[in-house]
Amino acid sequence: MPVRQADVAKEAGVSPRTVSNVINGHPHIRPETARRVREAIAKLRYVPNPSAQTLRTGRVGILGFAVPDLSLPYFAELATLMTREAAERGYTLLLDVTSGRAEAEQHVVSGLRPRVMDGLIMSPLALCPEQLTDSAGGKPLVLLGEWGVQKSPLAYVGVDNVTAAASATRHLVETGRRRIAAVGPVRGRTGGAASQRLDGYRQALTEAGLAVDERLVVEVDRLDREGGQAAMAALLAAGDLPDAVFCFNDLVAIGLCWAAQEAGLRIPADLAVIGWDDTPEARWARPAISSVRADTEQLAQRSVAALVGQIEHDEPPRHEYVAHHLRARTSTTGRPYRPGETVEGPDWERLPPPAVRPR
Amino acid sequence: MPVRQADVAKEAGVSPRTVSNVINGHPHIRPETARRVREAIAKLRYVPNPSAQTLRTGRVGILGFAVPDLSLPYFAELATLMTREAAERGYTLLLDVTSGRAEAEQHVVSGLRPRVMDGLIMSPLALCPEQLTDSAGGKPLVLLGEWGVQKSPLAYVGVDNVTAAASATRHLVETGRRRIAAVGPVRGRTGGAASQRLDGYRQALTEAGLAVDERLVVEVDRLDREGGQAAMAALLAAGDLPDAVFCFNDLVAIGLCWAAQEAGLRIPADLAVIGWDDTPEARWARPAISSVRADTEQLAQRSVAALVGQIEHDEPPRHEYVAHHLRARTSTTGRPYRPGETVEGPDWERLPPPAVRPR
DNA sequence: CTGAAAGCGCTTACAG
DNA sequence: CTGAAAGCGCTTACAG
Structure with missing residues (x-):
């Protein structure tokens, strides 16, 4: 017919x-x-008929993007950008929600899925690169988060977490803070972006001549608002409050601010707070929350380019960094802020655009 | 190999x-x-090999879900639920972001895509059912939003916007409000969910013996925070402020609260606010914002079931309603609220579960 | 209950 | 520069 x-x-x-x-x-x-x-x-x-074409050529025209959680605005934004980026190169993006479960991640990588995709971009939460390496079903794979990827043979695109975290911490120091907490390592999960951010945090404190107090490093169950709320409760219960908190994402920052304000603390007068991801919710919070922004456009563009390069030209996997910026807002500066304004942090950083570090 | x-x-x-x-x-x-x-x-x-199977049988094993905007938490949530729902029935969900552009919606429905999907669930923003009817490429189609679907031959799943909007408005009346604004019809777009919600709003006002003041119906450019901010600015500029606002989604409510608080208004003492979608951001706002919640689990479950029914058993398309609830929080009741609590509104409604209205 | 064979709709060496 | 033909990996009437 x-x-x-x-x-x-x-x-x-x-x-x-x-x-x-x-x-x-x-x-x-x-x-x-x-x-x-x-x-x-x-x-x-x-x-x-695409099936006939695929059967004949072995090429599917579909790129997979596996995200742990679409309710994180960061991933929703990335999914939108990737869809566009893939379309521009003639591919369709197939979105997979893994909920961060190892089983689901495994399934995406090794299960039925590889057959319906030419390659996969994924942000692994439960699986580490070693577990992913063999199982990729022979299809190209690009990693987005970090999981000790330094020594992994897999392609990787992301921000330089150490540098960006140091920059966030330094910003707090420069606004006069001395007891700076870090909230965000996920309980039971080691390595990955969190440990790199902690490195940057400790590095900046040391450089500023401040002591690193391990009691000020607070773990969360998940990187969500509830996690931030619980972390603030823990800090309050411990007494001897910090005067600033570096949160590993905006949701945590929002939950933490909620609990702090509930306890009568003023932000930033009593407690400065900085988040990560630069989500709209942080911009519209009262007070507006400072945040570290990864250049998501670059992230989408580079990771799709890397994947397509592997697929079409058999390019070798490499590690690549994208720019990040610090958005300084009321929660750290005390200065009024209207959503929509862009205020670069005093020490914002930008890596040179094609920051390719071959492995 | x-x-x-x-x-x-x-x-x-x-x-x-x-x-x-x-x-x-x-x-x-x-x-x-x-x-x-x-x-x-x-x-x-x-x-x-799925391509060989598809070529032979004509069955793809993929359901499409076309959403206008993944940055709306409502759609991100729905996408996650649909993915799970589809997987349970042995299908993969292919997500398509249309950005609400007519061209993109057209492309999803009539372009290359139908060949790679067995059927499509879509939330049309730019296209009306008439434009969609012919073009569905012969594949089953289930509509999610409303666009004057009452008389459309296409399958539809959604909340009863008239009843739910009336319920939200009545809640404001019952908490003592008399000048109730409605913010949310999108400029230049007629029909659809917005006009039904306006119907419910007017109906509830009339039943309460209140006059309908058309100056209190405020349009927005988009259903986002900026839209709410602009709407509040317009209300402030017009003078003769309302004592309550019914917002057509939570983002609008959040932007509106922001602008109201910026102007020194207290919520809900000076202005009660209710939103729609029951997003986490509304629950965590200060004050927590009341909201109308569509039963998204039901929505995902029913729409996938309807689509699969059409695909596998050639079931006729029908119109189906899912339950909704009113979540009353501080922004209307003035009572303290902690995120995570569920407070049913005093006059919450629930349609009987299999609320099927054959066409 | 199972084999041998045709065909779904393409692409691509192989000839001309 | 273009035709005729094979084959990608399945499923399914058609026989037995």
Whole structure:
């Protein structure tokens, strides 16, 4: 019932081979022939059958993007950008929600899925690169979070967590804070972005001549508002409050601010707070919350480019860093802020655009 | 290089036909044969090639879900639920972000996409059902928003916007409000959910013996925080402030609260505010914002069921309603609220679960 | 209950 | 520059 290539060929008075050539843009086709074929395609509203194409060529035209949690605005934003980025290169993006469960991540990577995708971009939470390496089903894989990827043979795109975290911490120091807490390592999960951010945090404190007090490093169950709320409760219960908190994402910062304000603390007078991801919710919070922003456009662009490069040109996997910025707002500066304004932090950093670090 | 059905057949000492029968669960297979086949499958780690299956059967195993905007938490939540729901029925969910552009919506429905999906669930923003009807590419389509679907032949799943909006408005009346504004119709877009919510709003006001003041109906450019901010600015500029606002989603409510508080208004003492979607951001706002919640689990479950029913059993399209609830919080009641608590509104409503209204 | 064979709709060496 | 033909890996009437 649907129109086939053969119907187009008959309509245009050529062989199917020629129709295929026109569609796939092969050179050396007589302009007149090409025109006739194109007219026939338009007239019959012919659309090639993707399954037949895939069966024949082994190429699917689909990139996978596996995210742990779409309710994190960071991933929702990234998914939107990736969809666009993939479309520009002629691919469709297939989104997979793993909920951070190891089983789901495993399934995406090694299960049925590889067959319906040409490659996968993933932000692993439960699985570490070693577990992913073998199982990628032979398809190219690009990693987005970090999980001790330094020594992994897999491709990786992300921000330099150490530098960015140091920059956030330094910002707190420069606004006069001395007892700075860090909230965000996830209980029971070691390595990954969190440990790099802790490195940056400790490094900046040491450079500023401040002591590192391990009691001020607070773990959370999840990087969500409830986690931030619980962390603030723990800090309050411990007494000897910090005068600033570096939160590993905005949701944690929001929950923490909630609990702090509930306890009568003023932000930033009593407690400065900085988050991570630069979500709209942080910009619209009262007071507006300072945040570290990864350049998500670059992230989407580079990771899709890296994946397509592996797929189409067999490029070797490499590690790549994207820019980050510090958005200083009321929760650290005390200065009024209206959503929509962009206030670069005093010591914001930007890595040179094609910051490629070959492995 | 990958293992094919024929390899499994040879390993098990049967014909490909038998392997296919075992995989597809055909009856009347000798248990001993089935066991041998299954062992061979496991041993060789055979996975059927989906493209070949699709080419042969015409069935893809993929459901599409087209959303206008993943940064709306409502859609992010729905996407997560739908993914799970689809997986339970053996389908993969393909997410498409249309950004509410007519062109993108058209493309999803009529473009290349229908060939890679068995059916589509979509929340149209720019296109009305009439435009969608012809173009569905012959594949089943389930609509999620409303766009004057009452008379559309397309399947529809959603909340009863009239009833829910009336309920929200009545709640404001019952907490003593008399000048109640409605913020949310999108400028230049007529019909759809917004006009139904306006109907419910007017209906409730009239029933309460209050006059409907059309100057209190405020349009927005988009249903986002900026839209709410601008709407509040307009209300402030107009003078003669309302004492309550019914916002058509939580983002608008959040932007509106921001602007109201910036102007020195106290919520709810000076202005009561209720939103729609019951997002976490509304629960964690200060004060916590009351909201109308559609039962998203039901929505996901019913819409996937309706789509799969059309695909697999050729069921006729029908209109179906899911339950909604009113979550009364500080922004209307003035009572303290801690995120995580569930406070049903005094006049919350729930439609009987299988609320099917055949067309 | 299972084999041998055709065909889903493409692409692509192989000829001309 | 274009035709005729094979084959990608499945499923399924058709026989037995």
